[in-house]
Amino acid sequence: MEESRTHTQNDWWGRLKVFGGAVVLALVVTLALVIGNRLSDEALAVLAGAVCGVGAALPTSLLIVSVTRRREEQEHTSHMQPAMPQTTYPPVIVVAPSAQQRADAWNPLPTTLNAPLQRQFTVVGGSPSDGRTLN
Secondary structure, three states: OHHHHHHHHHHHHHHHHHHHHHHHHHHHHHHHHHHHHHOOHHHHHHHHHHHHHHHHHHHHHHHHHHHHHHHHHHHHHHHHOOOOOOOOOOOOOOOOOOHHHHHOOOOOOOHHHOOOOOOOEEOOOOOOOOOOEEO
């Protein structure tokens, strides 16, 4: 008896939800028609642009929310798992070039681009009598 009573209440709430949704939809359509008839063409264009902008932003924001939730779930599950014991570092092998390889090694800069040993600087914008050169 109790089971049939809860089934009837669930069915009644389902019908009420559908009816409420239909009423809200009818009110929104009526409001849109009334506003659409009273607004100028420019105002309708602005309103249409705003609606299209919101429509374009919704998928992006939903994608950001879903990626954020996945990342949070992964962090939560990684904290739940026991930590792996730290192993020792793998051996590091360094191979030094021999002396013969250094002598014949390729120089990335040609000799013409090497900086000269002595550089001279001239102060620009000073007084004409101050024509000295800095070394």
